[in-house]
Amino acid sequence: MYIKTIAWFAIACASAWGQPAGDSKPASTNVMGAQYPRVHPDLRATFQLKAPEAKLVQVRLGQTYDMVRADDGVWTVTIPPQVPGFHYYSLVVDSVAVNDPGSEAFYGTSRQSSGIEIPEKDADYYEVQAVPHGEVRQIRYFSKVTGAWRRAFVYTPPGYDLNPKLRYPVLYLQHGGGEDERGWTVQGRADIILDNLIDRKQAVPMLIVMDKGYAVMAGEKPYVRAPGEPFDMRRLSSLPAFEKVVVDDLIPAIDARYRTLPDRDHRAMAGLSMGGGQTFEIVLHNLDKFAYVGGFSGVPGGNGGPVINTKTDFNGVLADAQAFNKRMKLVWIGTGTAEPAPMYKGMQGFREAITNAGIRHIYIESEGTSHEWLTWRRALHDFAPRLFKEAK
Amino acid sequence: MYIKTIAWFAIACASAWGQPAGDSKPASTNVMGAQYPRVHPDLRATFQLKAPEAKLVQVRLGQTYDMVRADDGVWTVTIPPQVPGFHYYSLVVDSVAVNDPGSEAFYGTSRQSSGIEIPEKDADYYEVQAVPHGEVRQIRYFSKVTGAWRRAFVYTPPGYDLNPKLRYPVLYLQHGGGEDERGWTVQGRADIILDNLIDRKQAVPMLIVMDKGYAVMAGEKPYVRAPGEPFDMRRLSSLPAFEKVVVDDLIPAIDARYRTLPDRDHRAMAGLSMGGGQTFEIVLHNLDKFAYVGGFSGVPGGNGGPVINTKTDFNGVLADAQAFNKRMKLVWIGTGTAEPAPMYKGMQGFREAITNAGIRHIYIESEGTSHEWLTWRRALHDFAPRLFKEAK
Numbered sequence: 001m002y003i004k005t006i007a008w009f010a011i012a013c014a015s016a017w018g019q020p021a022g023d024s025k026p027a028s029t030n031v032m033g034a035q036y037p038r039v040h041p042d043l044r045a046t047f048q049l050k051a052p053e054a055k056l057v058q059v060r061l062g063q064t065y066d067m068v069r070a071d072d073g074v075w076t077v078t079i080p081p082q083v084p085g086f087h088y089y090s091l092v093v094d095s096v097a098v099n100d101p102g103s104e105a106f107y108g109t110s111r112q113s114s115g116i117e118i119p120e121k122d123a124d125y126y127e128v129q130a131v132p133h134g135e136v137r138q139i140r141y142f143s144k145v146t147g148a149w150r151r152a153f154v155y156t157p158p159g160y161d162l163n164p165k166l167r168y169p170v171l172y173l174q175h176g177g178g179e180d181e182r183g184w185t186v187q188g189r190a191d192i193i194l195d196n197l198i199d200r201k202q203a204v205p206m207l208i209v210m211d212k213g214y215a216v217m218a219g220e221k222p223y224v225r226a227p228g229e230p231f232d233m234r235r236l237s238s239l240p241a242f243e244k245v246v247v248d249d250l251i252p253a254i255d256a257r258y259r260t261l262p263d264r265d266h267r268a269m270a271g272l273s274m275g276g277g278q279t280f281e282i283v284l285h286n287l288d289k290f291a292y293v294g295g296f297s298g299v300p301g302g303n304g305g306p307v308i309n310t311k312t313d314f315n316g317v318l319a320d321a322q323a324f325n326k327r328m329k330l331v332w333i334g335t336g337t338a339e340p341a342p343m344y345k346g347m348q349g350f351r352e353a354i355t356n357a358g359i360r361h362i363y364i365e366s367e368g369t370s371h372e373w374l375t376w377r378r379a380l381h382d383f384a385p386r387l388f389k390e391a392k
Numbered sequence: 393m394y395i396k397t398i399a400w401f402a403i404a405c406a407s408a409w410g411q412p413a414g415d416s417k418p419a420s421t422n423v424m425g426a427q428y429p430r431v432h433p434d435l436r437a438t439f440q441l442k443a444p445e446a447k448l449v450q451v452r453l454g455q456t457y458d459m460v461r462a463d464d465g466v467w468t469v470t471i472p473p474q475v476p477g478f479h480y481y482s483l484v485v486d487s488v489a490v491n492d493p494g495s496e497a498f499y500g501t502s503r504q505s506s507g508i509e510i511p512e513k514d515a516d517y518y519e520v521q522a523v524p525h526g527e528v529r530q531i532r533y534f535s536k537v538t539g540a541w542r543r544a545f546v547y548t549p550p551g552y553d554l555n556p557k558l559r560y561p562v563l564y565l566q567h568g569g570g571e572d573e574r575g576w577t578v579q580g581r582a583d584i585i586l587d588n589l590i591d592r593k594q595a596v597p598m599l600i601v602m603d604k605g606y607a608v609m610a611g612e613k614p615y616v617r618a619p620g621e622p623f624d625m626r627r628l629s630s631l632p633a634f635e636k637v638v639v640d641d642l643i644p645a646i647d648a649r650y651r652t653l654p655d656r657d658h659r660a661m662a663g664l665s666m667g668g669g670q671t672f673e674i675v676l677h678n679l680d681k682f683a684y685v686g687g688f689s690g691v692p693g694g695n696g697g698p699v700i701n702t703k704t705d706f707n708g709v710l711a712d713a714q715a716f717n718k719r720m721k722l723v724w725i726g727t728g729t730a731e732p733a734p735m736y737k738g739m740q741g742f743r744e745a746i747t748n749a750g751i752r753h754i755y756i757e758s759e760g761t762s763h764e765w766l767t768w769r770r771a772l773h774d775f776a777p778r779l780f781k782e783a784k
Contacts, residue, residue, distance in 0.1 A: 031499070031502065031503055031504065032502070032572070032606065033502065033614075033615070033616055034503075035616070049488065050488070051486065051487065051488040052487060053447070053448075053486040053487035053488075054485075054486045054487070054488060055445070055447075055486070056445075093446075093485050093486060093488050093490065094443065094445040094446045094447070094485060094486050095443065095444060095445035095446070096441065096442070096443040096445075096446060096485050096490070097493070098485065098488070098490035098491060098493075099490060099491040099497070099504060101489070101490075101503045101504075102503075103504070104499075104504060105491070105497035105499075105504035107423070107496075107497075110423065110424070110425065111423055111426075111493045111494075112423065112491060112493075112495070112496060112497035112504065128532065128541050130534070130541075133531070133532040133541075135529045135530060135531055136529070136530040137527045137528070137529045137530075138527060138528040138529075138577075138583075139525070139527055140520065140525040142522070149520050149522075149525075161649065161650075164556055180424070185530075191530075214424065222425075223425070224425055224427065257553065258553075
């Protein structure tokens with residue numbers, strides 16, 4: 001009978017299903033069946049697009065590389081070895097940056113972008129292993145602050161449903177500017193990282209809550225970027241509205257729905273890039289609610305803003321370092337060694353300021369990575385095991 | 393202090409953030425902040441793309457429409473009123489079909505495609521309402537059949553975690569060819585439809601399990617489409633491997649992890665297009681496991697395959713209509729009145745065959761819709777309330 005189940009609507013797309021190139025393999029970030037882009041053992045990558053009518057087709061991945069047209073209208077290029085990890089990229093057809101039909105889509109750079117995963121040797125902590133797996137749950141909750149329903153994702157650790165009496169600590173984890181609440185699981189693989197850490201007993205079982213780091217107070221107008229202008233990151237980062245959402249709406253919703261340990265000793269917040277800046281603002285304004293804080297390539301003043309004043313900023317909570325160090329169980333900051341200079345220097349400015357003020361903290365660098373997801377996977381992989389240990 | 397949280401990495405993209413057009417509104421399917429595409433009150437839609445170097449830019453939405461270039465290199469077109477519901481579309485830049493940077497991405501047509509939601513008057517059953525909301529959970533389970541970990545999504549109804557003694561019936565719900573396990577919640581809004589039906593007491597609380605309808609037996613080679621060729625839908629539909637995954641791996645995994653009612657009287661399966669064909673194959677081969685079956689624009693022989701033989705196909709289970717009608721609680725089929733002829737006719741062939749054989753069934757048409765998601769939202773909205781009622 002299977003022969004009768006043969007033919008439904010499928011639209012073939014002019015795309016990246018050509019012949020393989022040598023001992024390369026389709027990128028793990030490709031859509032099902034797509035043979036391009038491909039990654040070579042030496043980490044070069046080959047891209048391909050059929051575009052018979054185009055004048056020029058390019059790949060934009062950090063740099064911009066011209067592709068070469070064959071007689072059949074298929075453009076191809078192999079680019080030099082890439083740094084391992086996840087990179088956003090675009091194909092550029094006659095000056096228009098477009099998605100590669102061979103790639104999955106990843107919400108970043110404020111649009112659905114193509115992405116390519118370059119394999120990292122001996123790194124299995126963000127790959128799906130034969131271990132118990134938690135769940136990633138999409139929830140909806142009503143925000144009184146914004147007057148609207150919001151969507152968030154909640155990672156529940158393996159066994160959450162099997163231990164109906166156990167209560168869990170919670171990490172609030174934020175994405176970067178131009179990304180959203182999907183980023184930490186889709187690009188960041190936070191759920192897989194925690195599944196593996198928990199299985200190896202390197203991290204305690206915890207919930208992770210990932211919300212959208214944008215908010216507009218009820219009755220106010222949403223921020224819309226003017227035509228052709230870059231984002232105003234101050235407005236994009238949505239403070240103070242987002243802080244109010246987290247404190248007044250999100251935390252109460254999570255504590256009401258999940259078996260949490262609803263106190264500051266069992267609540268952490270971390271974020272990357274814009275999310276790191278938001279995180280420090282929110283945590284330092286609400287020390288009664290959080291005992292752990294992390295900034296992954298993102299801190300107040302992290303990229304072009306003025307360096308913080310540890311005497312007066314954040315209502316002066318950093319001024320008495322001894323009291324602050326006693327109260328906070330962890331301040332974690334980190335960055336990639338290959339980050340663009342303004343970001344790297346911004347982080348160093350913050351680090352120097354809190355060091356000079358006597359604030360106890362951990363500072364970790366990710367070797368060779370830029371302002372991108374492998375830096376942040378590594379950050380989470382270092383950060384999560386430091387959480388909630390003494391609280392067990 | 394907010395002033396210091398200003399500047400992180402955001403990549404501006406040359407795209408669809410121009411000036412609004414009249415009393416139109418950005419489509420609800422747009423990415424955050426994107427002003428184009430826009431939908432007009434009369435359901436016309438306006439598209440825009442900046443492409444100064446392109447020779448020709450078009451919109452492909454059913455038909456292909458040429459866009460008009462302004463002096464600033466921005467191309468625009470307003471297309472005639474569209475049928476309400478969700479439609480996949482592409483922009484075409486110098487003959488290459490690409491994503492609209494203003495649109496979210498939706499896995500369909502075997503790639504990440506742009507999509508546009510055209511509002512439907514007086515239809516609120518697939519909009520988020522002020523009602524209790526269930527969760528959509530991403531799970532991973534190991535398949536012995538394929539020898540690999542698989543991802544599926546599970547809708548749990550409102551209150552699932554609050555009623556730890558209650559057990560629930562389960563609907564297995566499949567996507568169409570070129571789509572995957574994300575389709576039913578992202579494009580289909582199955583979770584929202586059930587939240588609303590349950591709140592109105594029109595459907596009983598149930599779980600919905602949405603898996604990827606593709607599978608390759610362990611040790612066998614995955615199906616890869618030859619360059620330039622359309623999909624071989626028989627191979628894409630993955631039978632018999634997918635049937636074995638459902639029966640041997642998926643159902644046991646769900647019954648082990650969730651508080652299900654693990655018998656045939658509390659288990660349904662339905663699918664759309666290719667998923668409808670798969671569903672009938674799987675259910676009719678496994679009548680001991682399912683008591684309800686639904687085919688939404690998809691049945692065996694539904695599009696070009698031979699009409700079924702009700703005497704001999706499916707091990708002859710349809711030959712004794714009286715026995716079959718006694719055993720099955722529901723056979724539901726339906727289609728859109730505007731579907732392409734082969735699909736519409738294929739459905740009629742199946743309908744005629746089971747009618748002539750005396751098989752009791754429900755047949756419902758979706759007025760004015762084609763082979764697309766509004767047809768299937770309507771199908772689910774009619775189908776789900778008929779499930780598990782007497783089993784309560």
